[in-house]
Amino acid sequence: MERENMRCVILVTSDIHGYIQSVDYRTREEIPSGLAKLATLIKEERTKCPNLLLIDNGDMLQGSPFAAFAAAHASGIHPCIEVMNNLQYDAAVPGNHEFNYGFETLKHAVETSRFPWLASNIIAKETGEPSLGKPYTVKRIEDKLNVVILGATTHYIPHWEKASHIDGLEFRNSLEAVKAWTAYIREHEQPDLLIVSYHGGFERDLANGQATERLTGENQAYAICAEVPGIDVLITGHQHRLIAEQLNGVLVVQTGSNGQALGQFTIEFEYSGDGWRVVSKTARLLQPAADTAADREVEVLTGDMERMTQEWLDQPIGTAEGDLSVDDPFECRKAPHPFVQFIHQVQLEATGAEISAAALLSEECRGFGSVITVRDVLSAFVYPNTLTVLRLTGEDIRLALEQSAAYFELDAAGKPGISEAYLQPKAQHYNYDMWAGIEYDIDLSFPVGKRITRLSRNGEELSVNAEYSVVMNSYRAGGGGNFDMFQGKPVLYEGAEDMADLAVGHIQSKGLLTASDDRNWQLMW
Known part of the structure; x- marks a missing residue:
């Protein structure tokens, strides 16, 4: 049988923190970051590869004056969600800061999104089921490749968040949830590619495994790579680091904060009669250049809210x-x-x-x-x-x-x-x-x-x-x-x-x- 080859590209944003337009809110000067500039890179990559998935790894809705003003004054769809809908995200994971304005605000964001939110370890106490969307989503690439995206969020949120904002929610251990759901997915979905999007970071040095912080459970990415078999790609965040490498055979990225970088995984597959197999995989970070223009469509979508934010700030x-x-x-x-x-x-x-x-x-x-x-x-x-x-x-x-x-x-x-x-x-x-x-x-x-x-x-x-x-x-x-x-x-x-x-x-x-x-x-x- 003649061999067939396919390529899948996964793009990642994380910890945008409401920095949509490329502006320093202290000085009003243009900065080489923000989702509007990443949007330019995203659209460029779409022209190169039709088999492209776009995932956000959390902390989108809070962290900038724009986000604070939008939380208080936006009616209808949150402007960050409007931008994500426009950019055709395939999935998102809630970060710890998504809860800062209360669960109803987050719930409204989820309900107005044209993509699924994934939270395998955030459980409604009343039902025992995931409270924000579902644990994972399945994406079919050209009706050939079976790609599964599993979401998890640091379970340390109750240590920081106001109790009223997370009332009725149980945050189960992220590592244990990923272990359990990975085994389930491998058995029931037979994925050709398994992606874990985890809003959490690395608790150990990637080079030598030495602990880099107190092992409280806030960050478990190193343990996920070391202890959970069957993961191909691990998206991380929360720590605002810039990482693109491989750990224990798992590709990992972390994209900084405020739209500093876009994570990119490129996976090459080969089909030889007994199924698809990965023949090569790489991870890298794409960062806006000094002359990267902000995407005009994103600027227009958020223009009115940005103008009102600037007037309020002054x-x-x-x-x-x-x-x-x-x-x-x-x-x-x-x-x-x-x-x-x-x-x-x-x-x-x-x-x-x-x-x-x-x-x-x-x-x-x-x-x-x-x-x-x-x-x-x-x-x-x-x-x-x-x-x-x-x-x-x-x-x-x-x-x-x-x-x-x-x-x-x-x-x-x-x-x-x-x-x-x-x-x-x-x-x-x-x-x-x-x-x-x-x-x-x-x-x-x-x-x-x-x-x-x-x-x-x-x-x-x-x-x-x-x-x-x-x-x-x-x-x-x-x-x-x-x-x-x-x-x-x-x-x-x-x-x-x-x-x-x-x-x-x-x-x-x-x-x-x-x-x-x-x-x-x-x-x-």
Whole structure:
């Protein structure tokens, strides 16, 4: 029998975070990323290969000012879904940030999509069935190739998300769900190609298998490649890394964030009478060039919403006296800073807590100038976190400070730098907190875990067993960032408004902000 050959191309987006148009929302300058520019690449690839599948791996609906404005003001189909429908996606997987605006918002997005959403491990407690679409979808290529796409999402979502946003949902272990469904698919669907789209990342170094983070289950991609037979392609995300390689015979990609890159798998098949077999497979990343034009159709689809977003961002909401600017995020984390003090003031006034813990969440944050706009606030508060007040002991606070103090390490010159653990496999600057309402010293001459050499409140040593009300964002209160000492602590208050809205309201009520800081802590080495 004469041999037959076929090629299948899979294109992947992930962690777009509402960056559709190619614009820097801080400066309004054009940037070489965003789904509109990836759309140009997608359409180019479609002209080269008719057997093309397009998959989104999650975190599409949240993360940019455009996404925040659309969540509050869009009627009908969400503009991100309109774009995905236009680009003819074949499947999508929910990311953890898809739940940030509540389950009803996500459900509406699913219902208005002209493609299936896949979530094998997100289960409706009432029925015991997958709650968002189905576990997998089958695609027939030229009525010859049988391609199956299985979806899974990090099951760590309950550690971060507001309980009301995921009420009635069970997040089963991603690795175990992929194992079970892969075996089922192999038996019942006989796929020629099995793709797993997993909104999660790698917990181990791809080269040597060494753990790169605490093995909490948040990321399980390495284990999926090592422990689940029968997978040909694994799409990953969540960590915002740029990866295109092969691990244990499985092709893997991760496409960064905000439309940095398009993942591409190319699979060559041969038919020899006893079925199709893979003869070659490659993975690579396609990145927009400096002169890549944004797709005009996508720009038109989102143009009205983008224009309204820009008008909203430019609204002045207050003024500032003194220096509330952030010139260097690292320098801002090395000493008390007026902008961080502003964050503490918002948190303390909104909740009435005694003590505040806060992080500088974005490396792009530049603080405030003399005139403060919505754009300035949204650039600083990039996640829709709400506030939570926990009852903590003095010992809990000390342990949390030691966890944050691990952010620093001394460089070869004996000066403070950033610990490699906070830079690899992805940057985690947002997991370093600064505190108000207490006084403390971080001494880097001591080993990690023993760096807090002074800890007091109002000049008196903080008692180990005394209890205090402490406000922080909802992500941290759930233990996010390896703050295990917060898990299971009594909750005194849970807010409904996200931090950006609280900050805007605070500025509008004050009218004028005056730069100040308490000089309540210091970094020593």
